[in-house]
Amino acid sequence: MFKLNTPCLLFKLYVVVVMIFGFSEKVLCLEKDFTKIKDSRGIIVKVPKKINRVVTISDGMVEQVMTRLGVAEKIVGAGSECIPKKQWNSTYPALGKKKYTYKGGMHTATYLNPWFIDIPLITRYGAGINYEMLTALEPDIVIIRAGSCSFSGSKHVMEKSISLIESLGFPVVVLHGPDTYDDPDILTIFQEIKILGKVFDKIKTADNLINFLKKTLEFIKIRTKNIQESEKQKILLLGLSQTARSDGGAGHVKGADTIESYFMNKFVHAENVCKQKGAWNILNTEQILALDPDVIILITAWGYHPPQELYDAPYYQSLKYLRAVTNHNVASLPFSPCNCEKRLEFPIDVMIMAKTAYPLLFKDIDLASWLLNFYKNLYGIDSATAKGLRSCQWMDWTLDQEK
Structure with missing residues (x-):
């Protein structure tokens, strides 16, 4: 007759229970270490x-x-x-034998965290x-x-x-x-x-950051909200890239379905003169002349491009009769290397578009000072660091503008 070994069975049962509860406790501990x-x-x-x-x-x-x-x-x-990457330099030719060089361009994230270079x-x-x-x-x-x-x-x-x-x-x-x-x-x-x-x-820090960005955009939107449809400025977002010229075009153009176009419609109350879809449309000289925008905003496109390049470079003399060019109604957005998607400083783009399109509505805004305050609030930095960011984004042209 089979005889039950009760003490042995109880010990094995005890071991199994301990293992089960021990495993469960370990699982619970692991779960507590993670966030969904x-x-x-x-x-x-x-x-x-x-x-x-x-x-x-x-x-x-x-x-x-x-x-x-x-x-x-x-x-x-x-x-x-x-x-x-430590820094960028950008050079473009002018008429005659002159050349203009911009030095010390840097990604803002790297400027704020220099160890990113390594x-x-x-x-x-x-x-x-x-x-x-x-x-x-x-x-x-x-x-x-x-x-x-x-x-x-x-x-x-x-x-x-x-x-x-x-x-x-x-x-x-x-x-x-x-x-x-x-x-x-x-x-x-x-x-x-x-x-x-x-x-x-x-x-909480993320929410405060979002609220600051919203407040900045709302400030611009309120300034431009009464612009009538017939008064809306037509803006061309143009990249003066060598890549576009090598492919037979005059530049890259941001289309109607981009976030830049959304900013233009929603906050600047202006119109994107390019109705094509796509972020990097290559347009030739004739196509750009046909658009003839009121305002040209120069974007980072395979390098930084200042208004002077559009005014003075020999390869853009065919565009010199555009209204925006003859009226010198051209401005550059901050240098933004690897410019495939919009980043944290995007309200600067909105302000530059708005101030260039409607200068009278923003005549009290000293853009050079506004930039410093924006950087300081955005990143929680001091004035010296903010000035460094303005320089590494090649926005010191705002100092000359306000003189």
Whole structure:
């Protein structure tokens, strides 16, 4: 007859119970170490509460927001060649034998975090991700901003890259830049900031940042709200790039479905003279002459381009009879390297468009001083650092303008 060994059975049962409760307690402890974040894809991502090592694939927006949140020192790897670069120089010819050179251009995120210059680069525009380097960096989280140059024009490549990174065991939070949507909207930028605030447990700081950006935009919108339809200035967003000229065009032009066009309509109350869709349309001389805008705003396009290049460069003399050129109604936006998606300083673009289009409405705004106050409030920095940002974005032309 089978005899039950009660003491032995009870001991085994005790061991099993301890193992079950011990495992459950461990699982609970692990769960407490993570936060669930819904990213721009609508996907819930479990991210560690203690984040010490971050790899970003972004042209600057993520790095800029992290700087404002006070967590930029956690970045151990970048995915844009414009982040770990010391400075840029830009040269263009004038009529005769003259040449003009701009020196010391720098990404604002790198200016504020000089150690970014030595940061490892895991990918860049036109190249795949170095997964071996990524693994060696041992990030607690990888943050990717869709729309950045490293993934521009290839949603499939980005999705495949995300899957591969996740398969390595690294949580991936994805942000969607405004131009990745069919109808770009400022609310998506605010949502990106909110997500980063949650990731780094800096929700209040993120909300304060959003409120400051909203207040700045509202100030501009109130100034221009009474502009009548017949009074709206027609603006051309033009990039004077060598790339466009090499392809037979005169420049790159921002189309009607871009975030810049949204800013123009929503806050500046002006009209984008280009009705084509697309962010980097190549237009030839005849097409630009036919548009004949009231205002030309020069964007970063494969380099910085000041109004003087449009006025004086020999290869743009065919555009000298445009109304905006003859009236010297041309202004440059801040230097923004790797300019594939809009970044944190975007209200500067809106102010420059508005002040150039409607100078009388903004005649009391000293743009040079306004910029310093904007930088100081945006990043929580002192006046000396703000002046450095104005210089590295090649915005010191505002000093001459206000004399």
